[in-house]
Amino acid sequence: MRIDGLQYANWSEKIFRQMRQGGLDAVHVTIAYHESFRETVLNFERWNRWFEQYPDLILKGTQASDIDLARDTGRTAIFFGFQNPSPIEDDIGLVEIVHTLGARFMQLTYNNQSLLATGCYEAHDTGITRMGRQVIKEMNRVGLVIDMSHSADRSTIEAAEISERPITVTHANPHDWCPALRNKRETVIQAVVDGGGMFGFSLYPHHLKGKTDCTLQGFCEMIARTADRFGVQHLGIGSDLCQDHPDSVVEWMRNGRWSKETDYGEGSAAAPGFPEMPGWFRDNRDFGNLATGLRATGMSEDEVAGIMGGNWYRFFRDNFGPVTT
């Protein structure tokens, strides 16, 4: 089973076919960066058209059993998530509404302060806000998973403490392997796994040691060490694939409507666009390389299978609806 914990591509039939070539049974796709509720609904609509247009390649995923259906019918189940809480605006009732529409992950912040928590680019991290506490409770109730990939450390640790259900960092790497601002320190990873949460490893070059030149062996050995330290059952892939987008989209991701000046995020004025992917992970077709690389570290088949998808599958199964008693 192969599941990717985060992608945001310029979706097309080509990419859906590459998902099939890469054996992807499920992908969590981002459908909002800075969108308002109404704009996010337009993105749900766009996906509805793709599901109508490519019924032989993709299907809408809302529960783990949709992954089984996808496997049985040779398709990829698409699960929706937001990288920012902008789609719920200032309205807690929208948490259940977006869940009903199919959202299964929501980051409490993108890089900036949000109504709910502090983003990883802010100078001061004041933790979970008053509304944030209420929204975490509501997300727990309906089964909308808290994703802290772009949040600041204190906010992430507090979210893990406040949440009564496991939380995630869908796409990042350990900070001590590659000290990018977005990569996570041990205390943060520990807080996530202590609550039964999931950590997805990112292949975005700015998150990799050596960036585009990072080796498959180096990446997989980092995963093996993380498994030794935190427990392999908490780990998966969250590739952060941003395939086929023009540079204007990375600019939108970083700047939304919040700044008149240009923020380069993990890039720079000299390199404002998407960095080149490593040669061993160009796109969805290369998931097999990750499995090969993980095996080469000496991991067991069970461990490799867990990281490639089994761990996400269990997490999806337990966290995408109300708690069943």
Place this chain on the structure above:
Amino acid sequence: MRIDGLQYANWSEKIFRQMRQGGLDAVHVTIAYHESFRETVLNFERWNRWFEQYPDLILKGTQASDIDLARDTGRTAIFFGFQNPSPIEDDIGLVEIVHTLGARFMQLTYNNQSLLATGCYEAHDTGITRMGRQVIKEMNRVGLVIDMSHSADRSTIEAAEISERPITVTHANPHDWCPALRNKRETVIQAVVDGGGMFGFSLYPHHLKGKTDCTLQGFCEMIARTADRFGVQHLGIGSDLCQDHPDSVVEWMRNGRWSKETDYGEGSAAAPGFPEMPGWFRDNRDFGNLATGLRATGMSEDEVAGIMGGNWYRFFRDNFGPVTT
């Protein structure tokens, strides 16, 4: 089994308890008259709070099996509908979105011309519009039922012809029994039933012969005659109960935001508010009186059971999702 094909009350625990006292297994409730998409979402949110608050009395209905669940657990299944296509604005993609959120009926017009068709108060009925044809096709695809209760005759007959699935008039009476503008002529009822559709009898006094003074016997004999003429299997109740609302709400229903002058709909300047209900049908507790009255006309138990809910049940079962092949 008891199902009401339309209500729009000032919802409260009292009314939910009265639904239980009246033995209602399911009610189609209006959640939009003139609301935009975002405003309609606020109404979905309000119902989500009621489902949380009164889990022992009501549950959200999206398919006929929810009626079985409601019966098995002594609750009433609430199904959502719109009296106007305003919630989909000018965006056909919203048809599937509102269906996903739980809408199961949508009128193509309230009393006025809409983007889709002509309402029954317009001087000229130009039938189904260009967008209307597209929206009917999309409603057919997802399983959102076309309701023509407030539409003009030609628009209704065209909708029945264009639609590939049965349509409804959820709440009206035959025009030859009570010649109200909202009541339906034989050609209109025939078009609805010819396509396998459903006609729900209204208890709104302006739709009754003699208004508030209409007798139970007169009402039930009219139903019996309609059954003889059109087939009992196409008939149900659509009470149009508007309980506990202040007069300002009937003003909103009639005027929305579309007029600076006051439109009195089926009322008048002298009687602008809700008319008094007949003594034998004050509210949800009186559904039993309808069954008694229908039996007194000489109908069989099967026929009475069909009109009281069985016919709506079959209709809900067959029309609330994509066509299954």
